[in-house]
Structure formats: C-alpha cells, structure tokens
Amino acid sequence: MTRKHPLATGGSTAECNHPPTVLAFWRRLVRQALAHSVPTPFYVFSPTPIQGALNELSVLERAVPLPVRHWLSCKTQPVRPLLAWWRRQGRPIEVVSEFELLAALHEGFDGPDILVNGPAKHRWLTRHGRRGWRVNFDSANEIDALLPLARSFDWSIGVRCLTGEEHDPEHPSLPTPFGLGPDEAVRALRQLAKARVRLETIHFHLRSNVESAGVYARALGEVAAICRAAHFAPKYLDVGGGLPPPWVLDRSGRRVDARFDLARLARVYAQCLPAFPGLRELWLENGRFVTARSGVLVTRILDVKTRRGVRQFICDGGRTLHALVSLWEQHGLLFLPERSGRRADTVVQGPTCMAFDQMTRRPLPASLRVGDHLLWLDAGAYHIPWETRFSHGRAAVLWHEKDRLRLVRASESFDEWWGQWRR
Secondary structure (H helix, E strand, C coil), X not given: CCCCCHHHCCCCCXXXXXXXXHHHHHHHHHHHHHHCCCCCCEEEECCHHHHHHHHHCHHHHHHCCCCEEECEEHHHCCCXXXXXXXXXXXXXXXXXXXXXXXXXXXXXXXXXXXXXXXXXXXXXXXXXXXXXXXXXXXXXXXXXXXXXXXXXXXXXXXXXXXXXXXXXXXXXXXXXXXXXXXXXXXXXXXXXXXXXXXXXXXXXXXXXXXXXXHHHHHHHHHHHHHHHHCCCCCCEEECCCCCCCCCCEECCCCECCCCCCHHHHHHHHHHHHHHCCCXXXXXXXXXXXXXXXXXXXXXXXXXXXXXXXXXXXXXXXXXXXXXXXHHCEECXXXXXXXXXXXXXXXXXXXXXXXXXXXXXXXXXXXXXXXXXXEEECCCCCCCCCCCCCCCCCCCEEEEEECCEEEEEECCCCHHHHHCCCCC
C-alpha cells in the first residue's frame, strides 16, 4: 500500500509521519540537551529505538524454525557507546574495515562474535589474524591471500555471492562490485571445500532500502542454486541487510518502505529456507532498519533570507557536514520551540559556502525564526560515518541510556581540527 507524502496530511506535525510517542521522545531529549547549553549542531543517539526495531524483527524469528542472529552493522553507526550497549545484550558485530575491526576488539568483541565482511580485506586483515573469527570472502584474490590465515586461526569461512538482484544504484544496468558471481562462487566453494578450512557460511547482501520481500525470494533462489551446484550445505545463511527503515521518504515524497512488509518477508524465509538442508542459523545484518531511527541531528537557524518568494534558512548544520543522505532521502523535521500556522516554501541550508549544502526544501511554518532549533530525524544511520569537516569541526554527540543523557564526544575545537597537520 502506497503511503501519502506527509505534507499532504496537514496539521501541526505535517513535517513528520512518525508516531506521536516518537516525536515526544526526541523533543524531551533535545530539550534536556539544550537546557545544559550543548552547542549546536549536535547529535543525540539512544538504544531505546534500536530495541524497538529488534522487537519488530521478532516476526522473522517466529516464522522460521531456526535461531536468528542479528549482527550489528558497525559501519552504519560507529559510535562507541552503541558497541558497548550491543555487547552487553550478548549480540555479535559485523565489520568491514580495519578501523571497525580494531574498534570491535577494543570494546571486547572477539572470536565467533566478530564477522569480517567487505571487499579487499586481504589488504589489511593479514595484520590482525586471531582465532575463531568468522570471515566472508568477497573475491578469488581474497581467498588466495587469506587461506593460510584461515587455516592457522581456524576461521569460520563464508562466500559472498553476487545475485542478479544486485545493481549499481546510479547505473541500474550494471552490477555492484561486491561478491562472486554464480560461476565464480561455485568454483570458490569447491576450492575452499578442498582446502581443509572450516567452510560454513553462504552470504549475500542486496542493497539499502530493498523495495519488497520478493527481491529476497528471488535472491534466495539464486543462492540455493549456487549451493546445489557446489554440493555445499551451509550451516549459516547470511542474508545481509537492506530492510528499509520506517518514516524515511525518497526524493519524490514516497516512503522507502511503502511496498515492504515484514510479515511477507517472514513467509519468504519460511518458504525458502528448506532449500538449504542442514542449515543451523539465519543471520541478519540490518543497519538502516535497526539504527536509522536511533538518532537525531539538531541544528539552529542562524539567518533567514527571502528570495523570489522562498525563505532560506542558513543553519549551523547541513548536508555537506552532517546529512549527506539528504541528497536522496527526506527525513522528518521537528521544531523547538514548536511552530505551526501558515506555511511558506522554505529551503534549509547548511553553513558552508556551497549551494549544494541543502538539507531540505519543503513548506515550513512561516513563524520559524532566527534562533529556533530544527531536529532532523532518523539520523542514526550513515550520518556519523559520512560526517565531514568542511571548514568546521565535527559536531558534539550525546548518548541517552537508562534515562541519562551524557556527552560522549565534544564539539571539535580549532586546535583539534588544525592540529592534525604537520608543517
């Protein structure tokens, strides 16, 4: 069912289609931060919405007769308190870079609770071999380079498959550069089966914001065919991530989850998993679905101009620095103090000297003024990893847990920004 653009709903919360409880939650936390004079821009993150997302995913766990393991996609929100919270829940972590691996080790993850994914791992993984990790190979070159380590450290090995459902988002006629195609994957599985390593996992990852459960059904069919051709019965099926988060819109104003149905996906898994005889666990690595809702970006209006009938807000945070996803997504906005009444066409700009630095263009209350705060919702996924330092320092970060809000990263100072350089 296609959902309406939120601006079509009218009313004082026309900038959001989130439940009122969600809006009240973030307003309360941001008011608390502002009361303690935290300088804007800043992020607020909380694991409370993450737990809510995991509760929603329990529909999948109830549908399949196997344990379902949720891996934290570290790249999506590499925030230290989140890793600590996730580990306290007894859950494992997925990493795709050397820095992420080192962060996971630093926070106490190790052995089978670390899953190493991503391309070109052979460039750096040889420096960090330890026993018992889980590693999904992405290419034939990775296999050749890392096989000795896999044997020495008894890694649990998997192969990432490139399915026909994966394509370059900017050029849909082209495939992504990840994983091994069907014939390559069959050869890799046969090679690994002969190599005396612990080959246990088959893996695929479709993309972000997968449109419908049918995409997973087709991909699962392809991966099952690869396993049959290689005479491989995996213990673990890693279906990656890609579930679209709630409330986020594409640039046309349509919800990215408009056609997605978790109950339908649960039926797809229940129907497709028998094609993998001997399977012991289903693995999920959902980043956006789990963490997008867990953060907000708070900016302040610094200046207001009116040009050709359009109001232009210049804020201390924006796309170039903090919200790159605004290039292809629209997120809900809240205001502090709360504003309502007549709306005017408005462009929300960041503080940099680029017209590109535009977070949103939409009708906003005409009563908004200099000094008001804007809350850009669903800033928990890919905002911190894509944050830049375009002539500004990085923003402060606050963490909310057990009804306590604390500063976990201060705003970057000039000395920190400029001091990174040597003469």
